[in-house]
Amino acid sequence: MPRQNSAQHRNEVDEFDIEINSRDDKKLMYVNRDRGGCCRYYKCILFILFLGVALAVAFEFFIDIEQVQNFFSSTPSVDDAAELDAEKRNSEDGNLRFRSIVNDQGRSVLRFKILQLADLHFGENPWTDWGPAQDRRSSIAIQSYIRDENPDLVILSGDQLTSKNIDANATMYHSKIIAAMLEAKPEIKWATIFGNHDDEMYRRTYDDGTIVQHDAKTSREDLVALDMAYKGSYTLQGGAPDFVSGTSNYVLSIQGDTDTDVLLNTYFFDSGGGHIAKMNHQNQITWFRNQQNQTPKIPSVAFQHIPTSEDAFAYRGNICGGPSGEGVSPVNTDSGLMQALIDDGSVHFMSVGHNHGNDYCCPANGNINSVLSLCFGRHSGHGGYSTYKDGVKWDKGARIYMMEYEEDRFNWSSYVRTENGNIEDEYQP
Numbered sequence: 001m002p003r004q005n006s007a008q009h010r011n012e013v014d015e016f017d018i019e020i021n022s023r024d025d026k027k028l029m030y031v032n033r034d035r036g037g038c039c040r041y042y043k044c045i046l047f048i049l050f051l052g053v054a055l056a057v058a059f060e061f062f063i064d065i066e067q068v069q070n071f072f073s074s075t076p077s078v079d080d081a082a083e084l085d086a087e088k089r090n091s092e093d094g095n096l097r098f099r100s101i102v103n104d105q106g107r108s109v110l111r112f113k114i115l116q117l118a119d120l121h122f123g124e125n126p127w128t129d130w131g132p133a134q135d136r137r138s139s140i141a142i143q144s145y146i147r148d149e150n151p152d153l154v155i156l157s158g159d160q161l162t163s164k165n166i167d168a169n170a171t172m173y174h175s176k177i178i179a180a181m182l183e184a185k186p187e188i189k190w191a192t193i194f195g196n197h198d199d200e201m202y203r204r205t206y207d208d209g210t211i212v213q214h215d216a217k218t219s220r221e222d223l224v225a226l227d228m229a230y231k232g233s234y235t236l237q238g239g240a241p242d243f244v245s246g247t248s249n250y251v252l253s254i255q256g257d258t259d260t261d262v263l264l265n266t267y268f269f270d271s272g273g274g275h276i277a278k279m280n281h282q283n284q285i286t287w288f289r290n291q292q293n294q295t296p297k298i299p300s301v302a303f304q305h306i307p308t309s310e311d312a313f314a315y316r317g318n319i320c321g322g323p324s325g326e327g328v329s330p331v332n333t334d335s336g337l338m339q340a341l342i343d344d345g346s347v348h349f350m351s352v353g354h355n356h357g358n359d360y361c362c363p364a365n366g367n368i369n370s371v372l373s374l375c376f377g378r379h380s381g382h383g384g385y386s387t388y389k390d391g392v393k394w395d396k397g398a399r400i401y402m403m404e405y406e407e408d409r410f411n412w413s414s415y416v417r418t419e420n421g422n423i424e425d426e427y428q429p
């Protein structure tokens with residue numbers, strides 16, 4: 001302990017004695033004892049430093065930092081999300097419904113409009129300027145599609161994220177997408193499925209050749225829990241029984257404008273990728289068939305991220321609507337899902353994303369007598385690889401599906417709304 005000049009010490013004590021003596025002797029004794037103990041300033045500083053180090057060590061070893069972060073962030077648990085979901089569905093206005101409108105031909109119809117956001121790829125190269133700039137451009141594009149189209153339901157068809165670039169909690173990026181949709185239309189409703197890039201392994205190669213890689217920090221389940229906690233989310237986890245493989249298999253029933261009659265079934269399949277096998281499973285087909293057998297056959301549509309089959313989805317020239325800029329990259333095995341959709345006879349289209357360079361609808365297998373058409377959504381985000389024609393990059397866009405009932409007659413059509421407001425690649429089955 002460094003020695004203090006005793007005269008100086010005495011003077012300090014005397015000043016206190018004089019000041020406090022006039023009020024209360026007990027206080028004087030306390031102050032003097034304190035000053036003789038830890039109230040020497042350097043001791044106090046040492047004590048505070050020691051306390052700080054001890055707290056830091058305790059934090060590191062005894063407290064799960066992520067748990068603390070999660071506590072303070074608003075990311076809900078799967079259970080919380082399911083509870084919110086049940087609450088929402090029990091409310092009167094929670095149903096997805098066709099709307100009664102007068103169409104361009106002046107006829108009264110019931111219409112349900114879906115807007116597909118395909119391959120947004122948020123979260124690319126967050127350590128650069130251009131990565132976050134791409135995300136901002138994608139947010140603006142999302143808002144423009146929604147404002148131009150005012151859809152009844154948005155479908156996020158997978159590859160919302162590029163998780164191989166995200167060395168952090170990826171729910172932040174998924175939230176940005178939701179924020180952009182809500183900004184454009186606060187009462188927006190959406191349903192989400194996942195692709196092969198939403199939960200793939202993080203991998204970064206540094207300039208000196210060092211490679212850092214690890215599992216994605218955010219799982220499909222984490223993303224679905226976040227998604228479902230929003231009032232506008234119609235995403236379901238556990239929408240299909242437990243034996244069905246994947247995170248996002250479910251069916252949404254779209255009702256009439258005023259009654260509870262179901263007019264359209266919308267199926268969602270998890271085609272895998274990322275942390276799970278890139279395939280359709282036999283159990284998905286069993287679930288689909290069981291589901292269809294439970295109700296009278298009504299028009300149905302389906303979404304998944306990856307095409308089921310190369311042949312069925314192949315480009316067929318002038319019987320298709322929209323361009324082909326690359327081949328078809330299907331799941332490793334579709335286990336017969338495509339044939340099940342064709343055999344069912346009530347599925348009007350399956351739409352996928354995945355191939356950013358394909359943007360067409362064609363009759364399945366090129367068979368113009370088939371009820372089923374197969375479509376690719378237009379690459380909607382500025383993340384992910386782009387496609388060029390004659391050196392010019394394709395505009396980003398969103399594929400629109402217009403389902404209509406005129407009296408009892410069902411029909412549908414599709415087109416792409418670009419971020420510049422143009423309408424392209426129309427298709428009439």
Ligand SMILES: [Zn+2]
Pocket residue numbers: 119121159195197354356384
């Ligand atoms: Zn993609």
